[in-house]
Amino acid sequence: MPLIEPKSPYKPPLWLRNGHINTFYPYFFRKRIQHKYTRIRYTTPDQDFFDVDWLHVNNSKKIAILIHGLEGSSDSQYIMGTTHALSQNGYNIAAFNFRSCSGEMNIQPALYHSGWTKDLHQLIGMIENDYEELFICGFSLGGNVVMKYISDGIYDMITKIKAVIGVSVPCDLKAGSIKIKHLKNHFYENKFLETLLAKMKIKQQQFPEVADFSKISKVKTLWDFDEYFTAPIHGFTNAEDYYDKSNSLQFLDNVTLPALIINARDDSFLPSSSYPYKQAASSKNLYLMTPQHGGHVGFTTFGTSYYWVENEILNFFESISQS
Numbered sequence: 001m002p003l004i005e006p007k008s009p010y011k012p013p014l015w016l017r018n019g020h021i022n023t024f025y026p027y028f029f030r031k032r033i034q035h036k037y038t039r040i041r042y043t044t045p046d047q048d049f050f051d052v053d054w055l056h057v058n059n060s061k062k063i064a065i066l067i068h069g070l071e072g073s074s075d076s077q078y079i080m081g082t083t084h085a086l087s088q089n090g091y092n093i094a095a096f097n098f099r100s101c102s103g104e105m106n107i108q109p110a111l112y113h114s115g116w117t118k119d120l121h122q123l124i125g126m127i128e129n130d131y132e133e134l135f136i137c138g139f140s141l142g143g144n145v146v147m148k149y150i151s152d153g154i155y156d157m158i159t160k161i162k163a164v165i166g167v168s169v170p171c172d173l174k175a176g177s178i179k180i181k182h183l184k185n186h187f188y189e190n191k192f193l194e195t196l197l198a199k200m201k202i203k204q205q206q207f208p209e210v211a212d213f214s215k216i217s218k219v220k221t222l223w224d225f226d227e228y229f230t231a232p233i234h235g236f237t238n239a240e241d242y243y244d245k246s247n248s249l250q251f252l253d254n255v256t257l258p259a260l261i262i263n264a265r266d267d268s269f270l271p272s273s274s275y276p277y278k279q280a281a282s283s284k285n286l287y288l289m290t291p292q293h294g295g296h297v298g299f300t301t302f303g304t305s306y307y308w309v310e311n312e313i314l315n316f317f318e319s320i321s322q323s
Helices: 021-029 079-088 118-131 141-151 175-179 184-204 215-218 222-233 238-248 250-252 276-281 308-320
Strands: 038-043 051-053 064-065 094-097 132-137 163-167 261-263 286-289
Touching: 021 038, 021 079, 038 118, 051 118, 051 250, 064 079, 064 118, 064 141, 064 238, 079 094, 079 132, 079 308, 094 118, 118 132, 141 163, 141 250, 141 261, 175 238, 184 215, 184 222, 215 222, 215 286, 222 238, 222 250, 250 276, 261 308, 276 286
Parallel strands: 064 094, 064 132, 132 163, 163 261, 261 286
Antiparallel strands: 038 051, 051 094
């Protein structure tokens, strides 16, 4: 499908027409919408676990699985906001937490990464009989996971999965890792590394043999982190091998169900290769929306019940849903 236009263009006030400000604002200032989640812990085949926070809507047979970004959780503002928008319109919510992201360190050496689809697939297999329609929405790293899941051919897609969305998707991981090294992204990179390295100190106590933890002090960039820790812990040769095997960009031509990528053009995280215009133009199923503004998982909106991007998520799912 060619580039598609939103039902209502995103037109933020002048002071938000800066990708950094639009990224910062909801992270620091958006009031979290509290939900009465019910947490369920799922045991994995390798005797680990992941946690999913559930919000049920009476008599609904639709479920939306929401997947957070790097070092986020079900408590991230964008998950809370999307939960609000979808649950008010008849969608049950499964707010997925990657291993180590729900407030408790996981048991095995592996945590999660940009291509980590196995736990998502397990969850879908365990709940598919309870619903008639499944929808999936991933943000940032979670967006790459979602797009890879539906297109890399590792798992068969069940027919109940009706549509997926990725927001602020770094679908070219190598180029994205290079771009986030830029000085303008220094704050973001440091914030990610702060919690990632804290987790590595715990892993050092749990499994001192799975990586060379003496290199913790040498990590200055996310590329360094992926080289020294993501790769060896998760079975990759090095950072480049991890990026080459885990990026969703290489698989997008294989998308067989309705899929929408929403990437703002002023997103400072995303290189030009993470705007897959060519793939969308030649695909019957891949849709692409690239608003001029929005930052990285920003899309700050005032005076409405939902953020602009949450309305677009709802609109796309509703356009596909048969209910």
